[in-house]
Amino acid sequence: TQLLEQSPQFLSIQEGENLTVYCNSSSVFSSLQWYRQEPGEGPVLLVTVVTGGEVKKLKRLTFQFGDARKDSSLHITAAQPGDTGLYLCAGAQGGSQGNLIFGKGTKLSVKP
Amino acid sequence: KAGVTQTPRYLIKTRGQQVTLSCSPISGHRSVSWYQQTPGQGLQFLFEYFSETQRNKGNFPGRFSGRQFSNSRSEMNVSTLELGDSALYLCASSPMGQGSSYEQYFGPGTRLTVT
Numbered sequence: 001t002q003l004l005e006q007s008p009q010f011l012s013i014q015e016g017e018n019l020t021v022y023c024n025s026s027s028v029f030s031s032l033q034w035y036r037q038e039p040g041e042g043p044v045l046l047v048t049v050v051t052g053g054e055v056k057k058l059k060r061l062t063f064q065f066g067d068a069r070k071d072s073s074l075h076i077t078a079a080q081p082g083d084t085g086l087y088l089c090a091g092a093q094g095g096s097q098g099n100l101i102f103g104k105g106t107k108l109s110v111k112p
Numbered sequence: 113k114a115g116v117t118q119t120p121r122y123l124i125k126t127r128g129q130q131v132t133l134s135c136s137p138i139s140g141h142r143s144v145s146w147y148q149q150t151p152g153q154g155l156q157f158l159f160e161y162f163s164e165t166q167r168n169k170g171n172f173p174g175r176f177s178g179r180q181f182s183n184s185r186s187e188m189n190v191s192t193l194e195l196g197d198s199a200l201y202l203c204a205s206s207p208m209g210q211g212s213s214y215e216q217y218f219g220p221g222t223r224l225t226v227t
């Protein structure tokens with residue numbers, strides 16, 4: 001069974017701080033996605049990374065896919081209260097379309 | 113374009129009963145996947161349907177079943193409900209076109225409580 005381990009599980013920071021969330025696996029994924037989920041809602045796709053070593057930026061969020069396509073990180077610069085939520089990484093296995101393996105998530109709380 | 117819709121949003125059932133949840137995907141999306149989300153286990157894949165055929169199945173008992181209709185709408189059914197089935201059930205659709213990277217667009221979920 002392929003697993004995606006996310007760390008930390010919980011993160012509580014002050015507005016303006018920087019943070020990094022990690023997503024690690026012993027398996028290779030064809031692509032990796034990051035989602036954010038708010039209470040009572042479904043996850044919302046933030047980004048997809050496909051190529052080993054790829055870096056994508058979305059405003060203050062920077063996503064990186066490991067060279068070996070086994071791990072990924074999400075870095076948030078100058079966090080804001082609106083960044084609060086559950087951040088989930090999900091890996092896709094080539095050929096298993098529609099079957100994403102999700103990490104358990106990092107619950108981020110940004111206090112004003 | 114309207115997003116993924118799920119009905120009902122909330123449901124309370126008793127142990128032993130059965131339940132049917134409904135999902136309407138984004139227009140044009142042919143793949144529909146179902147996930148169960150619980151605080152302890154996180155998001156777990158139930159099954160995926162594409163063009164009315166179940167294409168992938170997760171590690172859940174046979175009490176969990178689903179189907180997809182010709183208009184891509186999908187339903188999932190849970191029979192003989194157990195307390196442990198209490199969870200948020202999420203439906204996600206995907207265009208699954210050539211070159212797609214399995215991106216999923218989620219609905220708001222159905223919160224099922226089994227008492």
